[in-house]
Amino acid sequence: MKFLYYSVIFTFLLAMPVLANEWLDEFDENDLNEAWCKITWRPGDAGSATLDDGKLLINEPGDFGHMIIDGRPLVLRKTPEGDFSISVLIDTDPPAPAVDYWVGLFIIAEDGDHPTLADNFATLSFGGSNGEEKAIIGSIIDGAWNDKGHFDIPEWPVYLKLEKTGDQYTGYSKKKPTDEWAKIGDTWTHAGMAKPELLGLGFLNNWGGAPDLTVIVDYFLLEGENVIPMAVQSTDKLPSAWGHLKTL
16 A cells, blocks of 8 residues: 555656746845846936835836836846746835836846847836726837737736746736736737846836836746756745645
């Protein structure tokens, strides 16, 4: 009987999918992890990125559009090789509904000196015009905005995930950690950005309705076969652990 028991366990383990490596930042230190290698701001450096009570707070005074050429508030790190996904639990102050802003996740082609890093990037952002609760997916491709749609999502705080597979990008959202990820719109192609260099989060725009907007991030998770885990990995927050249980 014991032999049969162990045989079943061994067979189950062999059948398990290969899990991606993960880099999980729960923002529970005094300073940003050193992997966050670049923070960009609007002219005058009026914004701030701080850690407080296990959350990342990105504050921005506002009044700029998504086609700016002189700076965009972003907190960024290097990408791994190959395919990967990034996900967050994210909120804003003032809370939902949105007042003329889009904020969220970014995957960026080049780690250069361009002040907005705007020539090529993919984004999954949430927000909208006055009173909306929307998600937006799309890309800046060679300096031109390619809008792939606006979609209803639950009011924030909300879980967002942006997935890269080759030059294909897909957005997802969910309301609770135990929910299944719901696809946002369709997968889209960003030709020429199969090997981006930066990923992270911040502001697509904030065009005046919320002149003092703070993005509140509970955790940031990077997953992929070539991801190098954080040296000391936190284990006390539910989203990552539950994700592994559901995968199994």
